Amino acid sequence: MAATTDERWRACQDLGNVGEIIKGDGELIGEVIGRLKDALKNDDSGIVRYHAVRSLGRLCPSITKRRPELVFEIGDLLIVTAQKDSYDRVRRGAMFSLTILGDMQKKRPEVTTKVREACAKVLENDKYDIVRCDAATMFGKLGPPPFVQVHTIMGALDEAYNKDSCKLVRTLAKLALHKLGRLKIEDVMNVFEKDIKELEKYIVTIVHWSYWSQRECIARALGELGPLLPHLPESLNRILNILESFTADPVWDVRCAACRALGDLAPAVTEGGFFAGGAFDEKGADADFQRELHRRAMPILQRARRDNNADVREAAMDALSK
Secondary structure, eight states: OOSSHHHHHHHHHHHTTOHHHHTTOHHHHHHHHHHHHHHHHHOSOHHHHHHHHHHHHHHHHHHTTTOHHHHHHHHHHHHHHHHHOSSHHHHHHHHHHHHHHHHTTTTOHHHHHHHHHHHHHHHHHOSOHHHHHHHHHHHHHHOSOOGGGHHHHHHHHHHHHHHOSOHHHHHHHHHHHHHHTOOOOSSHHHHHHHHHHHHHHHHHTTOSGGGHHHHHHHHHHHTTOGGGOTTOHHHHHHHHHHHHHHTTOSSHHHHHHHHHHHHHHSOOOOTTOTTTTOOOOTTSTTHHHHHHHHHHHHHHHHHHTTOSSHHHHHHHHHHHTO
8 A cells, every 4th residue: 555644545546446457356355355455454644544444435336246255244344443543534434335345235135134233333432523413314224123033123214213312312312213114103194394493404504514414414315205206296396495505515425425315305206317318217106207307307317417526426426327
């Protein structure tokens, strides 16, 4: 690995982009993953470890076919990092990479079980509220757990909603519980709409640039709510307004998260892709939702394609390709 801190973190960042190049070469995969694992375990610099842990996650979808055993090893390392690294940014990077593993749950369902267990421990023990926010949103992303995990694992999310010391953690835990259908309350749809209105009021209190992490967490959480929105046009409108405002945020991380959220909201339509021209289900119950989401999100993402930050442009293009 390179000599200076700047060179090392840039090298780790660049290695996260080589998935398509190395995916067919088992030996080269092992070498790249080995270098990143070494940096994550042994580098003294938090910023180097941060880029190493993110790149490990980004490479998993590319290497899983050729070297599936490495995905399990990476998952275990990510879980340890998310719970134990001394630098909160590295723990957030580990949560980002665990999100990628969560997206692979159809191919690696056993990894998803471990990810849920890690999220529960993070919710219970991490001192940084933003990392706990990431964990709460992850629960919603992963979907309902197997029955054997319901009481042992989901209790952490229930506890976060009821008792966490941070208002934003409680709010995002509640949104995850909405998605998972675990809120045992009457008139749950009206309660959800009230929760989105309350979230709008909260956002007004965190407009200063220094609260960018909070806004990023909110964007990520909103991107997971698509299944709830087809029959809630008012809430859809409010969420799209929030995400549109976030695509103009002064901090690129927030703009990037907002673009990804717009892509995540879109339901799978056809092989052509939702924004790339996939046909709407004109006769289905979701048709109005699909049309409105397409109408509102398309111009937002098209503008984001011209953003001055490369990561934002990439996120917008990824969303448009869904």
